Amino acid sequence: MFFVSEKAEIIYYRKPETLGGNIIEIKTPRSRVIFDCGRELEGDIFAPPPDVPGLFSEGEPVTAVFITHYHADHAGFIDKIVPGVPVYIGKTAAAIMKAYNGAQGRDYPAGARVTGFLKDGVPIKAGDVTVTPFSCDHSAADSYMLFAEACGERILYTGDFRSTGRKSFPALLKKLPSGVDLLIREGTHEGSDILSETEAALEKRIADELKRREGKPAFVLFSATNTDRLTTLYKAAKRSGRILLTDPVQSLTAAAAGRKFPRPGTPGVYAFTSSGDRRSYSLLKGFEKRLGKKAIAKKSFLMCVRASMGSYLKKLSELTPFEGGALIYSTWEGYASMPQTSDFLALCASLGLETVFLHTSGHADVYAVKALVSRVSPRRVQIVHTPPRSEKTL
Numbered sequence: 178m179f180f181v182s183e184k185a186e187i188i189y190y191r192k193p194e195t196l197g198g199n200i201i202e203i204k205t206p207r208s209r210v211i212f213d214c215g216r217e218l219e220g221d222i223f224a225p226p227p228d229v230p231g232l233f234s235e236g237e238p239v240t241a242v243f244i245t246h247y248h249a250d251h252a253g254f255i256d257k258i259v260p261g262v263p264v265y266i267g268k269t270a271a272a273i274m275k276a277y278n279g280a281q282g283r284d285y286p287a288g289a290r291v292t293g294f295l296k297d298g299v300p301i302k303a304g305d306v307t308v309t310p311f312s313c314d315h316s317a318a319d320s321y322m323l324f325a326e327a328c329g330e331r332i333l334y335t336g337d338f339r340s341t342g343r344k345s346f347p348a349l350l351k352k353l354p355s356g357v358d359l360l361i362r363e364g365t366h367e368g369s370d371i372l373s374e375t376e377a378a379l380e381k382r383i384a385d386e387l388k389r390r391e392g393k394p395a396f397v398l399f400s401a402t403n404t405d406r407l408t409t410l411y412k413a414a415k416r417s418g419r420i421l422l423t424d425p426v427q428s429l430t431a432a433a434a435g436r437k438f439p440r441p442g443t444p445g446v447y448a449f450t451s452s453g454d455r456r457s458y459s460l461l462k463g464f465e466k467r468l469g470k471k472a473i474a475k476k477s478f479l480m481c482v483r484a485s486m487g488s489y490l491k492k493l494s495e496l497t498p499f500e501g502g503a504l505i506y507s508t509w510e511g512y513a514s515m516p517q518t519s520d521f522l523a524l525c526a527s528l529g530l531e532t533v534f535l536h537t538s539g540h541a542d543v544y545a546v547k548a549l550v551s552r553v554s555p556r557r558v559q560i561v562h563t564p565p566r567s568e569k570t571l
């Protein structure tokens with residue numbers, strides 16, 4: 178799909194009604210600049226990247242790739258970019274991606290591929306295109322919007338964003354340029370006028386749920402790289418007098434995210450491992466505060482779990498009864514129907530846990546979109562990242 182101005186050509190390598198998988202090119206007579214290199218979120222996750230010569234195969238050289246954030250539907254093909262092409266992403270985002278994968282024994286992405294880091298408001302030259310990143314709130318830490326100035330054309334690409342997180346949305350709006358020629362924005366909630374709940378309101382609801390179940394075990398299933406949600410869960414656990422338990426993947430991801438995020442060592446946060454292998458124990462070595470099953474069974478806790486932890490929960494349920502406890506489901510509803518997750522939910526139910534859906538979206542609702550459009554007053558708008566009409570909360 179093409180949008181052609183007099184000077185800069187915009188190439189969309191996915192249909193707009195694709196849920197993520199963003200790959201967008203700004204092409205000028207001298208430069209080829211790519212925004213995001215995502216895998217499609219739905220469908221075959223092992224599908225190869227689309228045919229983009231110069232990016233994923235030999236061809237006219239790409240000047241630079243800019244990645245808004247580490248979600249797979251924006252960064253999933255970072256390891257498929259041909260060597261030698263400069264790649265930019267946030268420094269913390271790169272550290273989180275590396276820690277999250279490293280904790281699971283994967284070297285992804287190979288470190289050499291990231292050649293520079295995005296910094297809020299600091300422009301980067303890529304041939305005759307200047308790209309300025311603006312830090313925004315999303316369910317991934319260190320996310321950016323990208324503003325390109327290409328042969329006199331002013332193009333703002335939002336990536337994924339929201340107004341309901343802990344980062345100030347008015348402060349972002351203030352920084353953004355006004356009077357852009359083209360706004361390429363996410364449309365995850367296109368067609369819905371439902372306003373999203375804030376992380377702060379979600380924190381209160383989770384705390385209330387945990388208080389209501391005083392003395393009963395509580396578990397939470399959410400994305401390990403959603404560091405904002407981790408903070409929400411930590412605060413809710415604290416408000417309800419529980420400790421927060423994080424496994425090696427969660428602990429190391431949080432440590433990579435920076436000092437403000439809770440990890441073992443933060444008061445009230447302890448590490449645990451669900452698998453008894455030597456590797457998992459060695460990953461926890463750096464954390465002073467660790468608890469084994471027997472000690473956990475005696476505590477009032479909120480435990481971060483993953484769908485692969487079924488047999489561990491079975492063993493824990495032999496040490497402390499799960500009846501009356503909860504499994505808080507705090508991620509995209511679509512995952513619940515995927516085989517491993519649905520098996521895990523069924524197992525939790527059989528152990529006596531009630532599944533409670535407590536989640537809020539990481540994407541722009543109708544308020545956020547209107548406020549953004551009013552601020553940047555675009556001449557033209559292209560909506561991308563739009564699912565076929567769906568009520569799912571991403």
Ligand SMILES: [Zn+2]
Nearest residue numbers: 197248250337
């Ligand atoms: Zn996305």
Ligand SMILES: [Zn+2]
Nearest residue numbers: 248315317337
């Ligand atoms: Zn995202």
